[in-house]
Amino acid sequence: MRTAALALAGVLIVLVFGLSMPGVRAAGPTLTIVSPADHVVIGNGTSVAVIFVVSDFNLTPPGTGGPGPSPTEGHVDVYVDGVLTIAVSQETIDLSLASGTYTILLRLVSDNGTALSPDVTSSITVTVTQGPAVGTPRIQISYVEITYPTPGLVLGRDVTISFRVTDFALVPPGRGEPVPNEGHVAVFLDGVYYMSVMAFRPIPFSDLVDGEHTVTVRLVDDAGQALTPDASDSVTFRIQFAAIVDINPYLSITQIVLAGAIFIVLFYRQRGGNLLKILSARFGGKNA
């Protein structure tokens, strides 16, 4: 009876000490990504600052740990889309990533690089864009060169149209999957695709025929698909061009006529005169 009581007291003491001493908690190391949030959009092409915290784990720079693998000491391996990118022992990781969607996975490893048992990982998915992280893309035709003194009337065959975009970054297409707030401008002339514009610059139109024309500019993603909601703007103007008559053909004809006339005059003067004399002499001889 006394022995049982002593054993029970011992167990209780061990239990109390075990619960009260954090150093011997059996939970094991943990790893949590604090920032950024999962599925967040990183704007303006900035680097992705991944912040994590660990528990019950001592972070040491790779190669500086004690001899042999330790389950409570090591560093963090960083994987981007499954590819080991960097090993860190600091809680903030700066990842420079191109536009696209990535899965970032962090794994606690011992100093020799072996994963803990059980594996301790944390992962997030982020999307990087050259455009802003938030905002609704818009495009607006700002100026039509040159439609004055009469608005909407262009006295020439060449027109330059300026536009401006908001909350959208213009980048060359073909860089990969579409990402938010990034793409290029598709230009349509009278409803027909005319060109792509991948930078902020005026759009030139040349040799337009007389009459009304409508230019539409539309923001599209990397694949050329219109955004949702659609972001576009249109302008209609009238070309009225006073054509200049080309008189070169008429001058050529005139030259030919003049050359012929000169030839005739010369012929009349040299041979024509003699011919007249001969003819007059013959006629005079017959009459005589």
Add this chain to the structure above:
Amino acid sequence: MRPQAPTARQHPEARRRSTMLALVALMSLLGVSLSSSTAVAAAPSLTIVSPANGAVIANGTSVLVDFLVSNFAFVQPGRVGQIGSPNEGHANVFLDTQYIRLLTAVEPFSLPVTSGAHTIRIQLVADNGTLLNPDVSASVGVVATHGPDEGAPRLKILSPTPLEATGHGIYVSYRIENFTLVEPRGQPNAPSEGHVQLLVGTDVVMEVIQYEPVLLVSLPEGDITIGARLVNNDDTVLANPSASATVAIHVVASSSVSLPLVSNGGIALLLAFILVVLILRRRKLAARDANARGGSP
């Protein structure tokens, strides 16, 4: 009573000694007390040394933040067997409202910043991430720009020259100083960055971010003024007068005069002249022949 005399004489000495001992003990206690109370009561402090408040971070570079901390030990959160202490922990860094760094060492760090005004805030926190009581934080405001940090923006039109006569199209060349051209896409204004507006008269006809000459077409005939000016990202014109320039030019009507036209016309005129001369000479010869034959033609 006599035996009491020495006792009475010794008593003040004993009392003095006791007093001295008590004083020494009290001083010692006070010293220990003061030193220990200083260690306990000294509150953590945090100061951002660099950048200065309101500093301009120029040329699109990152901002280097340097800070000092006293009475606070930086440790890695989540260590094995970690027991929190009020004067140890780490620091969180916020750019505006975004959490961007967890610092476990008092070292300068670099932050990439986009154009515009930003606030950088550093906050000390306990090992478990809770705020200190009272809160210990420091913040600094900076303005980032792709432009230079000094020098007034200037724009000068190089071509066309004043009163130059031109056709309906013309290249406008300009030189920009102390200003960086960036694509406007709704971002905030920043010092010494923006784009260029080109004007015909008072009308803006084009916005560009290029340093190369810009072709203006379909210019109206007559005496007109070509202008160029530097504007902010939101199209507001810079107040600096040297950030804009104008030039008066004369646009003449389009002419179809060309080298083929001149040559063709010249040849036609020459032929016509030869023809006239030949005809006149022919008539003169005819008149001379008539005179030679006695007056009858």
